[in-house]
Amino acid sequence: MNNRIAVVPGSFDPPTLGHLDVIRRAAALYDRLHVLVVHNPGKEAMLPIAQRLSLIEQSIADAGIEGDIVVASWSMGLLVDYVTDVGAGVLVKGIRSQVDVAYETPMAIVNRHLAAVETVFLLPDPSHALVSSSLVRQVAALGGDVAPFVPPAVARFLDPSGHHGG
Numbered sequence: 001m002n003n004r005i006a007v008v009p010g011s012f013d014p015p016t017l018g019h020l021d022v023i024r025r026a027a028a029l030y031d032r033l034h035v036l037v038v039h040n041p042g043k044e045a046m047l048p049i050a051q052r053l054s055l056i057e058q059s060i061a062d063a064g065i066e067g068d069i070v071v072a073s074w075s076m077g078l079l080v081d082y083v084t085d086v087g088a089g090v091l092v093k094g095i096r097s098q099v100d101v102a103y104e105t106p107m108a109i110v111n112r113h114l115a116a117v118e119t120v121f122l123l124p125d126p127s128h129a130l131v132s133s134s135l136v137r138q139v140a141a142l143g144g145d146v147a148p149f150v151p152p153a154v155a156r157f158l159d160p161s162g163h164h165g166g
């Protein structure tokens with residue numbers, strides 16, 4: 001295992017500006033980053049996995065985030081199996097609030113028990129503290145403007161008519 005290789009896992013349904021902020025910060029900290037789209041069976045999906053992959057790739061490129069970044073998906077079992085398969089030693093998650101701490105802590109402890117994988121929590125920019133994929137899904141489904149919350153490529157995909165501002 002290598003503490004210079006990290007995995008940023010999540011549903012990314014859709015990717016938000018908060019996700020991109022965590023990816024940017026993690027890319028600056030680690031030699032190689034795997035941004036991993038994981039199917040969360042507890043959530044009803046809005047976008048197919050392939051679409052989320054392409055939106056993340058496009059958003060990383062548009063934002064000019066540099067580094068050795070692999071974008072991949074995983075639905076074959078435990079997250080830690082991917083982490084150990086690629087020789088990574090660290091999971092990176094963004095923490096917006098105490099609610100996230102409560103949600104992430106049990107997963108971090110289970111992952112450490114399963115495969116001695118450490119989880120590192122990053123604090124995203126406070127401007128993204130209230131952004132979540134689930135709220136973006138709701139706003140998009142009801143015809144609202146998601147552009148303030150998501151990277152431009154995601155906003156264009158969710159509102160292809162440019163109905164909201166352009």
Ligand code: PNS
Nearest residue numbers: 009010011012038040078079080107110
């Ligand atoms: O963006 P999300 O939905 O909060 O991400 C949660 C995710 C997908 C990272 C989590 O559900 C997960 O790790 N799923 C993989 C299955 C797994 O390994 N479960 C056991 C350890 S938590």
